[in-house]
Amino acid sequence: xxxxxxxxxxxxxxxxxxxxxxxxxxxxxxxxxxxxxxxxxxxxxxxxxxxxxxxxxxxxxxxxxxxxxxxxxxxxxxxxxxxxxxxxxxxxxxxxxxxxxxxxxxxxxxxxxxxxxxxxxxxxxxxxxxxxxxxxxxxxxxxxxxxxxxxxxxxxxxxxxxxxxxxxxxxxxxxxxxxxxxxxxxxxxxxxxxxxxxxxxxxxxxxxxxxxxxxxxxxxxxxxxxxxxxxxxxxxxxxxxxxxxxxxxxxxxxxxxxxxxxxxxxxxxxxxxxxxxxxxxxxxxxxxxxxxxxxxxxxxxxxxxxxxxxxxxxxxxxxxxxxxxxxxxxxxxxxxxxxxxxxxxxxxxxxxxxxxxxxxxxxxxxxxxxxxxxxxxxxxxxxxxxxxxxxxxxxxxxxxxxxxxxxxxxxxxxxxxxxxxxxxxxxxxxxxxxxxxxxxxxxxxxxxxxxxxxxxxxxxxxxxxxxxxxxxxxxxxxxxxxxxxxxxx
Ligand code: PHE
Numbered sequence: 001x002x003x004x005x006x007x008x009x010x011x012x013x014x015x016x017x018x019x020x021x022x023x024x025x026x027x028x029x030x031x032x033x034x035x036x037x038x039x040x041x042x043x044x045x046x047x048x049x050x051x052x053x054x055x056x057x058x059x060x061x062x063x064x065x066x067x068x069x070x071x072x073x074x075x076x077x078x079x080x081x082x083x084x085x086x087x088x089x090x091x092x093x094x095x096x097x098x099x100x101x102x103x104x105x106x107x108x109x110x111x112x113x114x115x116x117x118x119x120x121x122x123x124x125x126x127x128x129x130x131x132x133x134x135x136x137x138x139x140x141x142x143x144x145x146x147x148x149x150x151x152x153x154x155x156x157x158x159x160x161x162x163x164x165x166x167x168x169x170x171x172x173x174x175x176x177x178x179x180x181x182x183x184x185x186x187x188x189x190x191x192x193x194x195x196x197x198x199x200x201x202x203x204x205x206x207x208x209x210x211x212x213x214x215x216x217x218x219x220x221x222x223x224x225x226x227x228x229x230x231x232x233x234x235x236x237x238x239x240x241x242x243x244x245x246x247x248x249x250x251x252x253x254x255x256x257x258x259x260x261x262x263x264x265x266x267x268x269x270x271x272x273x274x275x276x277x278x279x280x281x282x283x284x285x286x287x288x289x290x291x292x293x294x295x296x297x298x299x300x301x302x303x304x305x306x307x308x309x310x311x312x313x314x315x316x317x318x319x320x321x322x323x324x325x326x327x328x329x330x331x332x333x334x335x336x337x338x339x340x341x342x343x344x345x346x347x348x349x350x351x352x353x354x355x356x357x358x359x360x361x362x363x364x365x366x367x368x369x370x371x372x373x374x375x376x377x378x379x380x381x382x383x384x385x386x387x388x389x390x391x392x393x394x395x396x397x398x399x400x401x402x403x404x405x406x407x408x409x410x411x412x413x414x415x416x417x418x419x420x421x422x423x424x425x426x427x428x429x430x431x432x433x434x435x436x437x438x439x440x441x442x443x444x445x446x447x448x449x450x451x452x453x454x455x456x457x458x459x460x461x462x463x464x465x466x467x468x469x470x471x472x473x474x475x476x477x478x479x480x481x482x483x484x485x486x487x488x489x
Contacts, residue, residue: 015178023175051182068165077107254336261324267413329358333375352376372458381449432456
């Protein structure tokens with residue numbers, strides 16, 4: 001015999017007692033102690049256990065719009081028009097002016113249905129009471145709909161045909177009928193001594209003793225449970241961190257909000273550089289001033305920017321502390337490298353981070369305004385361009401990308417500068433920038449030797465790694481993709 005819950009037994013009993021020989025509406029079932037949702041879920045269970053039969057019907061519910069309400073209160077456009085004409089306004093131009101173009105147009109279209117057409121730029125209404133009577137019917141029709149009922153067909157059709165007055169909402173209702181198996185089951189069923197749920201109270205009072213318990217149906221099919229797991233991007237980030245840890249790197253972390261000084265000035269980006277403009281960088285507004293606390297770094301930056309040193313001429317422009325004290329959302333994680341090297345200027349240093357940056361960009365299939373960079377630097381007197389090439393080749397190789405190319409590029413803080421390109425199948429994708437820090441940057445940070453550095457896009461790598469079409473897919477939260485993606489071994 002099918003096991004049923006107490007809710008199901010109540011619904012079944014209700015049906016066996018209340019239904020003569022037809023289906024009854026589920027919404028009409030009222031049982032003490034069961035709310036509508038419990039009734040509905042019991043009906044579904046009973047249906048799946050084949051103890052009741054169901055019929056589904058679609059019903060329409062109508063409501064009226066705000067516009068309809070305003071017609072009811074201050075008049076239908078055709079009503080207003082008839083009244084205006086009654087007061088002597090009959091030129092179309094005046095009517096349009098008084099009613100406004102939108103209502104004027106509706107009014108003219110509506111009275112045309114009563115056979116009234118403008119001629120010579122004005123109109124004559126010979127049957128005002130006919131129109132006003134009909135308007136009264138329409139107004140009553142709207143009131144009827146508002147009460148949840150349906151007016152006479154002719155009026156209903158008219159109101160619906162106007163398009164802007166009545167909204168139809170379709171919904172499904174279910175009608176239920178107990179069937180032979182249901183009747184059979186309920187006729188032997190006793191609820192009195194059955195326990196569905198054992199409660200702490202029952203345990204304390206011992207009232208469970210001697211009662212019959214509802215059996216669990218271990219064969220009933222339940223939907224599979226999806227456990228939680230890491231987002232594909234997190235999986236990749238952790239893989240990348242592992243690779244750098246394996247190569248002996250230290251992880252650094254930084255801040256979303258930075259001074260322009262660390263994000264730009266310390267990297268020898270001139271104060272009039274286009275990347276500093278609002279259209280590229282998100283600046284922060286603040287009622288407080290956040291001053292640079294370190295006079296030493298500011299002093300070095302000012303000197304290098306304005307005058308240079310040795311054979312390096314600097315930018316030869318006036319360096320402004322105000323510009324450097326602006327707060328921004330970091331535009332690259334090279335800001336963290338700059339501060340890290342300033343604070344750890346004893347070689348050898350090997351440092352990396354995988355963190356988020358922000359740029360004022362419009363989003364498309366390969367651009368995001370918020371994205372991660374895989375940043376890193378090696379500071380060691382013997383680090384050079386081959387070290388850089390070897391390191392990047394090693395890194396991408398461990399992720400399964402064997403063809404890595406460096407192509408000459410430009411960044412204000414590195415010389416030479418190299419863009420990093422990975423070849424996958426027959427596509428070449430640019431993944432970021434790299435280079436050797438310029439002497440000016442070394443001077444500012446207090447380095448003395450070679451520091452190589454790179455800043456690589458994570459999402460573009462992810463989209464190659466997971467063979468996706470569009471970079472935005474990573475953040476789309478497509479549940480099927482999230483459940484089914486497979487991590488490369
Ligand atoms: N910061 C650069 C960018 O955001 C990348 C880069 C890092 C270039 C380090 C050179 C050295 O694109």
